[in-house]
Amino acid sequence: MDKSSVVHFARDQFLYSSSLESITIMIMAKKGDIAKMELLHGDPYDFEGPKWIHENIEMRSTGSDELYDYYRQTIRLPHLRARYAFRLTDHDGKVTYFTEKGFYEELPEVGLLFALPYLHHTEVFSAPEWVKDTVWYQIFPERFANGNKDLDPEGALEWGSAEPTPENFFGGDLEGVIDHLDYLKELGITGIYFTPVFHAFSNHKYDTIDYLEIDPQFGTKETLKKLVEEAHNRGIKVMLDAVFNHSGYHFKPFQDLLQNGKDSKYKDWFHPHSLPLDEQNLNYDTFGYVSSMPKLNTKNPEVKDYLLTVAKYWVEECGIDGWRLDVANEVDFDFWRSFRKTVKNEKEDAYILGEIWHDSMPWLRGDQFDAVMNYPFLTAILEMFREETLEPSRFAEKMTKVYHMYPHTVNKAAFNLVGSHDTPRILTECQGDIAKVKQIYTILLTFTGTPCIYYGDEIALDGDQDPGCRKCMPWNEEEQNRDMFAHVQRLIALRKDNPVLANEGDLLFVHIDPEVVMYKRESDEADAYILINLSDNEKELSSEEWQASELLYADSETKWDENHLS
Amino acid sequence: MDKSSVVHFARDQFLYSSSLESITIMIMAKKGDIAKMELLHGDPYDFEGPKWIHENIEMRSTGSDELYDYYRQTIRLPHLRARYAFRLTDHDGKVTYFTEKGFYEELPEVGLLFALPYLHHTEVFSAPEWVKDTVWYQIFPERFANGNKDLDPEGALEWGSAEPTPENFFGGDLEGVIDHLDYLKELGITGIYFTPVFHAFSNHKYDTIDYLEIDPQFGTKETLKKLVEEAHNRGIKVMLDAVFNHSGYHFKPFQDLLQNGKDSKYKDWFHPHSLPLDEQNLNYDTFGYVSSMPKLNTKNPEVKDYLLTVAKYWVEECGIDGWRLDVANEVDFDFWRSFRKTVKNEKEDAYILGEIWHDSMPWLRGDQFDAVMNYPFLTAILEMFREETLEPSRFAEKMTKVYHMYPHTVNKAAFNLVGSHDTPRILTECQGDIAKVKQIYTILLTFTGTPCIYYGDEIALDGDQDPGCRKCMPWNEEEQNRDMFAHVQRLIALRKDNPVLANEGDLLFVHIDPEVVMYKRESDEADAYILINLSDNEKELSSEEWQASELLYADSETKWDENHLS
Ligand SMILES: [Ca+2]
Numbered sequence A, B: 001m002d003k004s005s006v007v008h009f010a011r012d013q014f015l016y017s018s019s020l021e022s023i024t025i026m027i028m029a030k031k032g033d034i035a036k037m038e039l040l041h042g043d044p045y046d047f048e049g050p051k052w053i054h055e056n057i058e059m060r061s062t063g064s065d066e067l068y069d070y071y072r073q074t075i076r077l078p079h080l081r082a083r084y085a086f087r088l089t090d091h092d093g094k095v096t097y098f099t100e101k102g103f104y105e106e107l108p109e110v111g112l113l114f115a116l117p118y119l120h121h122t123e124v125f126s127a128p129e130w131v132k133d134t135v136w137y138q139i140f141p142e143r144f145a146n147g148n149k150d151l152d153p154e155g156a157l158e159w160g161s162a163e164p165t166p167e168n169f170f171g172g173d174l175e176g177v178i179d180h181l182d183y184l185k186e187l188g189i190t191g192i193y194f195t196p197v198f199h200a201f202s203n204h205k206y207d208t209i210d211y212l213e214i215d216p217q218f219g220t221k222e223t224l225k226k227l228v229e230e231a232h233n234r235g236i237k238v239m240l241d242a243v244f245n246h247s248g249y250h251f252k253p254f255q256d257l258l259q260n261g262k263d264s265k266y267k268d269w270f271h272p273h274s275l276p277l278d279e280q281n282l283n284y285d286t287f288g289y290v291s292s293m294p295k296l297n298t299k300n301p302e303v304k305d306y307l308l309t310v311a312k313y314w315v316e317e318c319g320i321d322g323w324r325l326d327v328a329n330e331v332d333f334d335f336w337r338s339f340r341k342t343v344k345n346e347k348e349d350a351y352i353l354g355e356i357w358h359d360s361m362p363w364l365r366g367d368q369f370d371a372v373m374n375y376p377f378l379t380a381i382l383e384m385f386r387e388e389t390l391e392p393s394r395f396a397e398k399m400t401k402v403y404h405m406y407p408h409t410v411n412k413a414a415f416n417l418v419g420s421h422d423t424p425r426i427l428t429e430c431q432g433d434i435a436k437v438k439q440i441y442t443i444l445l446t447f448t449g450t451p452c453i454y455y456g457d458e459i460a461l462d463g464d465q466d467p468g469c470r471k472c473m474p475w476n477e478e479e480q481n482r483d484m485f486a487h488v489q490r491l492i493a494l495r496k497d498n499p500v501l502a503n504e505g506d507l508l509f510v511h512i513d514p515e516v517v518m519y520k521r522e523s524d525e526a527d528a529y530i531l532i533n534l535s536d537n538e539k540e541l542s543s544e545e546w547q548a549s550e551l552l553y554a555d556s557e558t559k560w561d562e563n564h565l566s
């Protein structure tokens, strides 16, 4: 047994609360190294004379990646506290005990074991209940629909009359969204994520001028209020985008600092290294090196108060259901903790989603975010379908690795996407191969986490890296791929009708063919298998486990006979 | 190379801020597996065309334990952000790159590397500057000195006239401490840690009745104020003990709840499962299963406010310099974060020390504690000296493991102890072998961290597990081992005169003899070697590195000749 490959810490993805009275423990060990992994656990204060009272439970194998086997187990804590150790048996039957202080041949005294001193209710990670069943739809408001020509910015082009550029406008607005809520309801989505709608300069609106006003091109607070109401009437939640890492160039406090330098009362709103500000030789912190995106000083109580007021305002005033946080990883933890308290205080089941592209564990401990955007999912999808460099078994390993980087409670709320306003469209990534996109959407909509459809993907819109991926949504049905629409619609309906396909089910990868992605969704009520044939060949597959099951959905060429698929 | 034994996460002991503008990165790999460990790092936004600009620096080997080699390196961040990866070369010259997403043969795109998105000043761990040079002295006030007989509790026994029991009293008090501040100054200590002094029931005072009053047996607020003043005049800091996990049985809110059950306004101050409370069949949360120590509900804003008032009060009113937090691990993070803000707001350089016996990383991220009590240090010392089951090389491995469980910035503030009111006295652990205790104190006072002397150890007081370890301090010099006193005094003076022995120096273990504990303290100004001969045999040791160095201190039998020790 390779002891140095056994990894566990009593925190984060390795130890987390799975309910108010239980914890889940995860451990990883070198692939193929362990014959049996057991968990020994008990209350730290339970003794019979000198003997510590504890239980022994086998851990569940929950997948493997290239290097590790992963194991998880959930235990109840009657007194909300635990000490625990692992009992590892190798293939020769040799047993060793793994504790916080290392490896022992016999179980050492309880003081040397791993500890969960007390499970506090306030520290239980819990995304809002509604999130895990939500199917999101991302709208880039300037390009979704033009509902009010009177609001169009000067020089706005005719809808869809030109390719999108970084500067042009087509006049999309909130009334346009209201007009098409029935379309979204028909598709089946239950949540809209809007990229920014506040008063800003550009067509993408990430360069905020005023966080407390709707951009005049999009409408007014009344329009947003109406949109939220109409969406709620249709069972659709609404999430807005908060750009709190940096302001726009035309944000008044920044303009004041630019103009008044040392005399500006907004000196401490940003991070100047010296004054006056020098836009050429950047002497202040910015997003990347973009001089027009000055980083906000969220440690300044005034700034903090202002942004928290914003956070609360839109929930209170317009009833929005969640916030997506732009560049969330570059803002301090303390700010996000206060942000969470402010927002949840206003609306207990509001959703807080951070934009983070890398390992996000520090933000997902229950005190900051409910979820992050699952870019690793997108990366793995692209490697498998676009580059065709990732075989199904390696895809399984990659996703297994990602899903063991976080608590499973976190995974269920993960925001899965296959494209956004920041990436080329999935159809373009697949060189226009609509069959591939259909397969990708099948995975997206039957996977752990909550899926998000980037507006237009459902009718096979294409487009390269932005600005290409920000085309006007075509509303003429002849310009829409209605077959793709039906596919997505059907998958959403299946996900809704079969909770095992959403987040009632565990996900386990199965390998029966090197060219087939296959995974099992597993719940107490039902199991479901998803199979994706990546090859151009016909496949004949069968499994005894499929006995007496039914075919929920397949493309028209697939035949199903009892436990045989061809 | 064993890839599954390479462990790094972009957080905690693996990635921490070492100053306002720099971070230290730590990685561990299977012992003996890596020939060269390099760190590749750069700003995430620095590109020359498509090429990411980065630097390459070799990592410093900082020790080994039984299973792993550890490496650390510190890098400056001009823009407070970093992406990084590791370049590992094995003994065959084979190179691999380790990133957040796994192993690659070539350095992959920057988005796949480990990330430190932004180093926030508020997230830099920083214990108060004075702490790292402090030598602590722990006082159990009932047993240190009786300065005012008028305050003695009814039935108090003559000083030192009996063995301590869980119930008896000898009349120790704060005036007694004031009377002996010159003794402490003579010894050389620069900080006193007091076990609780607030109004309580027992002789140990951990069962608080009133957090806002000094126990009448000990004196008044005026006495404490005077004590702090007199201590400060002698360059001695004062730390009190906060018992916030649970109250005492006679705490008024608990008595109210006991008596009034459902009608008590203090229902939410504790954790009742049902009412009325049942002390026999415990139906409320307690410390362990001790019915007289009801757990406080620190999530209740009223309780939180009350305890934070207490925290602030004693800093403001009496000028204390720090808080030691009893059973700190069973109180919620959110409470400790508020506690830190409250205390530091009142006194910026106050010290916050948590009592935690297990892996304490979650409390040491800069937002909660400045340090925890280093019980693993005590455990390793006992295994080596008492049980003699730990050879010097294994001791080195154990301490190396502990010191890589935390950021090095944390280690420098760690509270090292070799005994307390909760453990048998070190002399008793060593079966009265004073030579061993002297060796142990030599290690304690030349080690990384801040040492604490348990009152009386310096004059060779003995005593078993409590109550035995809580004997009255003998003030008759004939009852004191003045030779031990001189030893401790000399070591403290050496530590003060040679910052390399305190926390200006790194610590590296050296092995030249299996029966000798040896380590090097290393700084820019000077190096120092500490050698402890565990055997009964004379040793002759020499090293070329000792050329032209001087013998600072040794027992009378040791001879020193240039670079030769015998
Ligand atoms: Ca319009």
Ligand SMILES: [Ca+2]
Pocket: B146, B147, B148, B149, B150, B151, B152, B171, B172, B173, B217
């Ligand atoms: Ca007295």
